[in-house]
Amino acid sequence: MKDAIESLIEKFDLEFTSEQRDFLRFLYENLHLEELSDKEQHFFIDYFYKSETLRNMAAFALELADSMREICENIPAIEQAERLANGKEQRLYYERKQQVARRQKLNRQIIKKGNILYIPFDENKKETGPIIICLEQTNGMAAYTDICKSMILSLFMNAHSEHRDLYIVPYDCQIHVHYRFENGHINLSDFKDFIEYKAKGEAAVLPVLHFVKGLLQENQHCTEADIIIFTEGTPIDGQHLVGKQAKAVLDEMKRKYHAEFLVIAMHEHNFNEQQFWFANKAFFADDAIQ
Template sequence: MKDSVESLIKKFGLEISIEQRKYLGFLYENLHLEELSDKEQHFFIDYFYKSETLRNMAAFALELADVMHEIRENVPTIEQAEQLANGKEQRLYYEQKWQEARRQKLKQQTTKNGNILYVPFVDYKEEQGPMVICLEQTSGMAKYSELCKSMILSLFMDAHQEQRDLYIVPYDCQIHVHYRFENGHLNLSDFKDFIEYKAKGEAAILPVLQFVKGLLQENQQCAETDVIIFTEGNPVDGQYLLGKRAKTMIEEMKQRYHAEFSVIAMNEQRFNEHHFWFANKAIFADDAIQ
């Protein structure tokens, strides 16, 4: 990997410090820059060279690499009364229904030639749905923006390795734009927009959850879906998540798309766990910020 980065630097005649080489190496590995064309690599290198924000994010991400690994491996779980009451039964029902549908598909696609059966087991392998990042971008989150985006950089590698679509959905009180990175591959235009995107105002969580449901409906995969919410921890419409309509929508996402929700909250003191009753995991970033 070091040789590849040095080759890039030499190819484009860059003059950068040893520290910046380290940051570029991190980005090269996590964003799979080797898959880009020469023209695209040149664009990325030029952007890295000019963007202090991207360099700061790379530095932060490198510093947080061990923390992110620990977060993914060891996270506290929020107890859910609804899940304990009937979630297990419902999940088993939908898993059995899903497996039966896949068995029928496998049977229909199996062909016979003489005494030889051709079974397309590759189509029967365990599928994973998309990874959806909901990134609160508000006045209150402005000071955490680079931290959050730094954490997201390492998720590109996970999506790429697992061949999963990665969606990034910035939000305040509504959704203005979203980015899709197919199978975790870098799209330079969207990546640059994501790095530079900013919003003001307050955050509402219900619109972004409704938007995510629409993405899952379009995706048409009854597979494991990860929804990761970066938030300050106290959305203005949090009380509406306790209503019957919101609960029905979220439970449908869990059952139909096997959605698992994680919350990365910037401020543990501001975090309202009652509003995020649906989260399987809650992670507090206070230690990483300090």
Template sequence: MKDAVESLIEKFNLEITSEQRDFLRFLYENLHLEELSDKEQHFFIDYFYKSETLRNMAAFALELADIMHEIRENIPAIEQAERLANGKEQRLYYEQKSQEARRQKLKHQTTKKGNILYVPFEEYKKDSGPLIICLEQTTGMVAYSELCKSMILSLFMNAHRERRDLYIVPYDCQIHVHYRFENGHLNLSDFKDFIEYKAKGEAAILPVLHFVKGLLQENQDCTEADIIIFTEGTPIDGQHLVGKQAKTILEEMKRKYYAEFSVVAMQEHNFNEQQFWFAKKAFFADDAIQ
């Protein structure tokens, strides 16, 4: 019996190498190409053939299987039972898990005064927050651009499975553009722009934090946001991360939106642990870059 990728190859009468078939299979599984219309699938296939960057990203992702596996398991954290779930059972599992998490949060946030219980039911109704990826796109990151974007590809799967909005925010000294993929669904126009986006100059981190705070305010009906920062590790304003203004912003995001921060740094020796004090997890791409 043909799998979905083989059916796709046959449907569009593709002349494709075994290597390209592997690349396409990775993209199919992570970007849920089966949800696209025939016209959109044809557009994607055409772009796949024309874009060396996209093919290189898929190649990176396949070569970096161990790193991709670690990121997929830890950003955000996914339990073994969740990873084994699939299809209808998967959706049911996540709905039950989400409801249980909200019940527990409701229990912890309930206060008692005398014989009166104050229950914040409005918090119980909130959905999981967005997955926000801040991608440094600077002169120093040019060599790592395809590597970082290949890692981001697999995070579409997390967002799609958990029905979370996925934001990708490229940045240098400021924010020029950002992309929103509702519930992790592929938007071909924004996806193409994301693949081809390039910037130069140096990186500043404070404008990114302010921008992320704005995104969280737009999603204030949600909680438990995950923010992932891809960085070379040396923002020009990194010293300000330990300052009062940055700490106030970061603590507010953690408290109000249950934001959890993770960092993917290109080289460990460039990473300043004191400056990125707010990150719960840090990953280093040294082995992949060499």
């Protein structure tokens, strides 16, 4: 029996090697391409066919799958039983689980006085916050840009399964553009722009942190935001990260939005632990980029 990828390749009459089919299958599963219309799926597969960059990213993402599991586990964990589900079954599983969790939480918060029930509907409106990826795009990161984007591909599945918005914010010393993928769903135009986007210059972290704070302010009813920073590890304003102004901004984000920061640095020897004091965890990509 043909799987979805084999059927699509046959339908659109394109020639792929068995290896390329595996890469496309990985993207199909992680990016939930089955939700796209036939026209959009044709666009994506045609783009994959023509874009060596995307094919290389998919190959590397597949190779990094085990490593990315460890990183993804620092975003609200997915239980082993849930990992085994996929496609429509997975989405239904999460929807049922979240509905049960919301009912249980609401029941715990209800206060009864006589024959009056006090129900905290405002509290119940709060949902898990977005996943915000800050991707350094500079001269120093030029050799690692495709690798970092490969890692990000796997994060779409986490955002999708948890019904969380996924923001991707490329940055150098300022922010020129950002992409929002609602509930982890693919927007083909933004996805293509993200894959092809490149910037030059040097990196400054404070502007992107202020930008992230603005994104969190737009999500007033959300909590437990996850911010993932991809960096070479040597921002030009690194010394200011330990200053009072930066600490006040970061402390507010942690307190008000329960923000957790994960830093993925390219080289451990470039990483300044004091400057990135706010990181809950840090990973180093040395092994992956050798």
